[in-house]
Amino acid sequence: MxxxxxxxxxxxxxxxxxxxxxxxxxxxxxxxxxxxxxxxxxxxxxxxxxxxxxxxxxxxxxxxxxxxxxxxxxxxxxxxxxxxxxxxxxxxxxxxxxxxxxxxxxxxxxxxxxPGCYPTGVIALLRPLVEAGLLPRSFAASVHAISGYSGGGRQLIEAMEGRGEHRLSGDYRAYGLELTHKHVPEMTLYSGLEHPPLFTPAVARFRQGMLDFIPVHLWALPHKVRAVELHEALAERYRGQRFVQVMPLETYGAHHPVLDPQALNGTNRMELFVFENPAREQALLVARFDNLGKxxxxxxxxxxxxxxxxxxxxxxxxxxx
CATH class of the missing domain: 3.40.50.720 (NAD(P)-binding Rossmann-like Domain)
Structure with a gap:
């Protein structure tokens, strides 16, 4: 054989x-x-x-x-x-x-x-919602993401770990502020959007792990959409998938969820979340995964x-x- x-x-x-x-x-x-x-x-x-x-x-x-x-x-x-x-x-x-x-x-x-690390979560969240017609192709997407420093290559790893010539102080660095990050064309094409997302990445002083955040102002969408519909569309798309799991819908209330970007480190898994505040007609889409894994x-x-x-x-x- x-x-x-x-x-x-x-x-x-x-x-x-x-x-x-x-x-x-x-x-x-x-x-x-x-x-x-x-x-x-x-x-x-x-x-x-x-x-x-x-x-x-x-x-x-x-x-x-x-x-x-x-x-x-x-x-x-x-x-x-x-x-x-x-x-x-x-x-x-x-x-x-x-x-x-x-x-x-x-x-x-x-x-x-x-795929690129950041686009993996962005596309996983947006594409099913665009294809379902819940988000228009003209959706003005904003994406903020935070990653462990391991995705930045040898020099950043050495700088964040206090080695090499370019040591960094502080625990958080926002970058890509010229709004031309090389991952944006990939996000746009495979999400099915007509316009590039406004993408602002950041790196923090933990080695690996990632969170992608996409806010959705439900009141601003051309058709009335509820957060539960966003959640149901994601759950339907990824039902039975081995590596992508849609987590329960999180609605504002007594429960105060927190997300650890390192929770899936060492795996090829990705978790997708929908958080909502019905009173404000707002939803937040989040993808969590290991930037070196999935x-x-x-x-x-x-x-x-x-x-x-x-x-x-x-x-x-x-x-x-």
Whole structure:
């Protein structure tokens, strides 16, 4: 029986390390690794890329694009974890829960683009509501999100952990304030919106975990919509899904819910919430997940298993360093 071969190009980075950690003890795939001394050797990278069933690109965008020029084996398939191809023609978007047909599209695709961390929650919340007609395609979406610092790469990790040349003081940093974050085109396209969301991300001094927040002024919608309808539409879309769970509707009252962004760390799970204040006709949509799990490495392994026709583990949990 053929055991599929996988090469993680860029396995020394944060995403690559976690993908490898999730795969290294599995018996149903064979991992090929590059000699650390040859990581920048294009000839060796080319040899490995063309020797595997699936190559996972954990590279910066420009190198990911250039790497496609090294492909010679028509049987090699690509799973790109960078943001280089998320809205590119000819690439399948690697969010299996996007719609009922998306797992099959991923299964058949040669080129799959792994979603960005922030857009994963945004799209999961907005797309079903836009498709159900509860939110218009012209909906003026505002998205605020907070992430653990691990998604920012080596320099930010060192700065937040008090290492390296650029140490940071304080526990919270808002950024993307020029309102041109590279994840916005992806959010817009796959949410089904006509206009880009106003997106304001932030990073805090915890290693991993993420919350996406989308406020909805129900009174401002063109048709009368109740929060319970938003919740029901989400629950219907994700009913029976393995990794996406819609939590009970939270209505303003004696109960005072709080959300820990780190609650799903180490898993490939995502939880979706609808909070409401009926008196003010306001609702708040929230997605909670691990930015390195369902937001990156866990999602990549989920996509890899679809591409290779493998069952995969039930949780894709990883609690390593």
């Amino acid at each position: 053929h055991k599929p071969k996988v090469f993680i190009d860029g396995e020394a980075g944060t995403t690559g390390l976690q993908i490898r950690a999730r795969l290294q003890h599995r018996s149903d795939v064979e991992l090929l690794s590059i000699d650390p001394a040859k990581r920048k050797d294009e000839a060796e990278r080319k040899r490995l890329l063309n020797a595997v069933d699936v190559a996972i690109l954990c590279l910066h965008d420009e190198l990911a694009k250039a790497t496609l020029g090294l492909l010679e084996n028509p049987e090699t398939r690509i799973l790109d974890a960078s943001s280089a191809h998320r809205v590119a023609e000819g690439w399948v978007y690697g969010f299996p829960e996007l719609d009922p047909e998306q797992p099959e599209r991923i299964r058949r695709a040669r080129f799959v683009s792994n 937001g990156a490495s866990g999602a990549a392994v989920q996509n890899l298993d679809l591409m290779l026709g493998l069952e995969g583990p039930q949780t894709y949990e990883y609690f390593g360093d």
